[in-house]
Amino acid sequence: MKIARRIEGLQPYLFVEINKKIAEKRAKGEEIINFAVGDPDIPTPPHIIESLCQAAQDPANHRYPESAGLPELRQAIAEWYKKRFDVTLDPATEVLPLIGSKEGIGHIALCFIDPGDVALVPDPGYPVYALGTQMAGGRPYYLSLKEENGFLPDFRGIKDFILDKTRILWINYPNNPTGAVAGLDFFKLVVEFAKKHDILVCHDGPYTEVSYDGYQPPSLLQAEGAKDVGIEFHSFSKSYNMTGWRIGMAVGNAVAIGALKTFKSNIDSGIPQAIQRMAIAALNGPQSCIPEHNAVYQRRRDLICEVLTNIGLQVNVPKASLYVWAKVPEGYNSVDFATELLDQIGVAVTPGVGYGRGGEGYVRFSLTIPDVSLVKGLSKLSGWRNTRRLVVKK
Ligand code: PLP
Numbered sequence: 001m002k003i004a005r006r007i008e009g010l011q012p013y014l015f016v017e018i019n020k021k022i023a024e025k026r027a028k029g030e031e032i033i034n035f036a037v038g039d040p041d042i043p044t045p046p047h048i049i050e051s052l053c054q055a056a057q058d059p060a061n062h063r064y065p066e067s068a069g070l071p072e073l074r075q076a077i078a079e080w081y082k083k084r085f086d087v088t089l090d091p092a093t094e095v096l097p098l099i100g101s102k103e104g105i106g107h108i109a110l111c112f113i114d115p116g117d118v119a120l121v122p123d124p125g126y127p128v129y130a131l132g133t134q135m136a137g138g139r140p141y142y143l144s145l146k147e148e149n150g151f152l153p154d155f156r157g158i159k160d161f162i163l164d165k166t167r168i169l170w171i172n173y174p175n176n177p178t179g180a181v182a183g184l185d186f187f188k189l190v191v192e193f194a195k196k197h198d199i200l201v202c203h204d205g206p207y208t209e210v211s212y213d214g215y216q217p218p219s220l221l222q223a224e225g226a227k228d229v230g231i232e233f234h235s236f237s238k239s240y241n242m243t244g245w246r247i248g249m250a251v252g253n254a255v256a257i258g259a260l261k262t263f264k265s266n267i268d269s270g271i272p273q274a275i276q277r278m279a280i281a282a283l284n285g286p287q288s289c290i291p292e293h294n295a296v297y298q299r300r301r302d303l304i305c306e307v308l309t310n311i312g313l314q315v316n317v318p319k320a321s322l323y324v325w326a327k328v329p330e331g332y333n334s335v336d337f338a339t340e341l342l343d344q345i346g347v348a349v350t351p352g353v354g355y356g357r358g359g360e361g362y363v364r365f366s367l368t369i370p371d372v373s374l375v376k377g378l379s380k381l382s383g384w385r386n387t388r389r390l391v392v393k394k
Contacts (some may be wrong), residue, residue: 006134006135006137010131015036015037015350018036018037018348018350018354019036019037021342021348022034022036022342022348025342025346030346031346031376032342032346032347032348033346033347033348033369033373033374033376033377033380034348034369034373035304035347035348035349035365035366035369035377036348036349036350036364036366037350037366037368038176038238038322038323038366038368039243039366039368040237040238040241040243040293040322040368041368041369041370042241042293042296043241044240044241044242044244044245044278045240045241045282045285045289047281047285047286048240048242048278048281048282048285049278050281051277051278051280051281051285052245052274052275052277052278054277055273055274055277055278056274058274060273061272061273061274061277063273064269064270065269065270065271065272065273065276066270067261067264067265067268067269067270068096068097068261068265068270069095069096069097069270069271069276070097070273070276070277070280071091072280073097073276073279073280074091074092074095074096074097075091076279076280076283076284077089077091077095077097077249077251077283078090078091078094078095078251079283079284080283081219081221081251084208084219085218085219085221085222086222087219087221087222089221089251089252090254093254093257093258094227094251094252094253094254094257095249095250095251095257096249096250096251096257096260096261096264097247097248097249097270097271097276097279098233098247098248098249098250098264098271099246099247099248099268099271100235100237100243100246100247100248101204101206101233101234101235101237101248101249101250102128102248103246103248103268104233104248104249104250104260104264105126105128105129105132105202105204105233106128106131106132106135107132107260107263107264107267108132108168108202108231108250108256108260109132109133109135109136109138109168110132110135110136110263111256111259111260111262111263112167112168112200112256112259113133113136113137113138113167113168114136114137114138114167115136115137115138116137116138116139116165117136117137117138117139117165117166117167118133118138118139118140118141118162118165118166118167119132119133119138119139119140119141119166119167119168119169119170120140120141120143120153120155120158120166120168120169120170120199121133121140121141121142121143121170122142122143122145122153122170122171122172122175122356122358123142123143123144123145123355123356123357123358123359124145124177124178124352124355124356124358124359124362125145125170125172125355125356125358126172126176126204126355127354127355127356129170129172129202129204130142130356133168138167141158141162141166142356142357142358143155143158144358145175145178145180145358146358147316150180151175151178151180152180152182152186153171155189155193163197163199166197166199167199167200168199168200168201168202169190169193169194169199169200169201169202170202170204171190171201171202171203171204171220172203172204172205173186173203173205173217174205174207174208174210174211174217174318174319174320174321175207175321176207176321176322176323176355177323177325177350177352177355177359177362177364178316178323178325178362179316179318179319179320179321179323179324179325180316180318181211181215181217181318181319181320181321182218183218184218184222184223187203187218187220187222187223187226188223188224190203190220190223190230191220191223191224191225191226191228191229191230194229194230195225195228195229199229200229200230200231200253200256201220201226201229201230201231202230202231202232202233203219203220203230203231203232203233204232204233205217205219205220205232205233205234206233206234206235206237206238206239206248207238207320207321207322208234208239208320209238209239209290209294210238210239210293210294210297210320210321210322211294211319211320212294212297212298212301212318212319212320213298213319215319215320217320219232220232220252221251221252226252227252227253228253229253230252230253231250231251231252231253231256231257232250232251232252233248233249233250234248234249234250234251235247235248235249236248236278236279236282238322239282239290240282240289240290241289241293242278242279242282245275245278246271246275247271247275247276247278247279296371297322297367297368300367300369300371300374301317301318301324301367302317303374303378304324304365304367304374304378305317305324307378307381307382308324308326308365308381310382311381311382311384311385312329312385313326313327313328313329314326314327315327322366322367322368323364323365323366323367324364324365324367325352325362325363325364326362326363326364326365327361327362328352328361328362328363333353333360333361334351334352334353334354334359334360334361334362334363335351335353337349337351337363338350338351338363341363341381341384344384344387345380345381345383345384345387346380347377347380347381347384349363349364349365350363350364350366351363352364
C-alpha cells in the first residue's frame with residue numbers, strides 16, 4: 001500500500017511520543033509526574049455538563065448537525081465577544097464554530113495556501129501552524145520568537161520575494177509555549193503589516209481567558225481594521241475546561257470565515273448539537289468558573305516558578321496561558337534535560353525543541369497538573385540536583 005508523500009514524512013504528533021514514553025515507564029511500575037501536556041485537570045463545570053444531559057434527551061440533537069453551527073451558538077459567540085472585548089461580530093458571516101480550534105487551525109491553510117505559497121509561522125510555536133501549511137503544499141517561513149523581544153516576532157528583515165508569496169501570518173498570544181503576552185499596540189502593528197502586504201492574519205487565542213494577577217489579554221479584533229485582514233481562533237477547551245468535548249470557533253473577516261465554512265461543509269458534518277448546547281451554556285451561563293480556575297493555576301504557577309528558581313533554572317513568570325517556560329541549565333539541550341528529568345526523577349516535561357528550533361534551550365511545564373501530583377513533582381524537582389549525573393554533557 002502506498003502512503004501519500006505528504007503523510008510519509010510526517011512524524012507522530014509531539015504529545016503522542018511523550019505520552020507513549022510515559023505509558024511505557026508507568027507499565028514498568030515507575031511513578032511519573034506529568035508536567036508535559038496542557039490539558040486542564042479540573043472537570044468541566046457542572047452547569048455545562050447538565051446542559052449536555054438535557055440536550056442528549058432531545059431527539060432533535062440525534063440528527064446531523066449543520067456545518068455552520070447552530071444559529072443560537074453563533075449568536076452566543078458574537079454576544080460573548082461584544083461583552084468580553086467590545087468587538088461586534090455578525091453571527092451569520094463572521095462566526096464559525098469548529099470541532100475544536102485545532103481543526104480550523106489545521107484546515108485554514110487549505111483555504112488560503114496554494115502549492116509554493118508561504119505562511120509566516122512563529123518559532124517556537126504550536127506545531128499545527130506549520131503542519132497545516134505543509135499539508136496544503138505551502139512552506140512555513142519561521143519567525144523567531146526571542147526572549148529579548150518579549151517573544152514577539154520581528155517582521156523587519158523578511159525579504160520581499162518571501163512577502164510576495166506570503167498568504168498567512170500566524171500569531172498566538174497569550175503564547176504557547178513561552179507564556180508571553182502581547183498588547184494592542186503589537187496587534188495594531190500586525191494589522192498594518194498585513195494590510196501592506198495583503199496577508200491574512202490568523203490569531204490563535206485559546207488562552208485569552210487564562211490569566212493572572214488581574215491581567216486581561218486583548219483580542220486581535222480590538223485593533224482598528226483587524227477584521228479587514230484577520231481572523232481569530234478561540235476555544236472552549238481552556239476557558240471552560242472542555243478539551244474532551246472538542247469545540248472551538250473562528251471569528252472575524254467574513255471572506256476568510258466564508259472560505260473555511262465552504263471547506264468544512266464539504267469534509268465534515270458539523271459539531272454534535274448536544275455539544276454545541278454545552279458551548280451555549282458555557283458562554284451564557286455564570287462566568288465565575290473562570291476566575292476560580294485561574295486562582296488555582298496562579299497558585300500552581302507561583303509554586304512551580306519558586307521551585308524552579310530555587311534549583312537554578314531561569315523562568316519567565318507568565319501573566320497568562322497554562323505554561324511556565326524555563327531555561328535549561330548550562331551544558332544541556334532541551335531533550336537531554338527533559339530525558340534526564342524523566343529518567344532520573346520521574347518528572348515529564350516538554351522539550352522546547354518540540355515547538356521548533358527556536359524552542360531549543362527551554363523546557364515547558366504545564367499548570368494543568370492535579371495538586372497532589374504537583375506537590376510530589378515539586379518535591380522530586382527540589383531534589384533533582386542531588387541526583388544529577390556527575391559528568392555534564394557538552
Ligand atoms: N492553539 C494552541 C496554541 C494550543 O495550545 C491548543 C491546545 O493546546 C490549541 C490551539 C487547540 O485547542 P483545541 O482544544 O481548541 O483544539
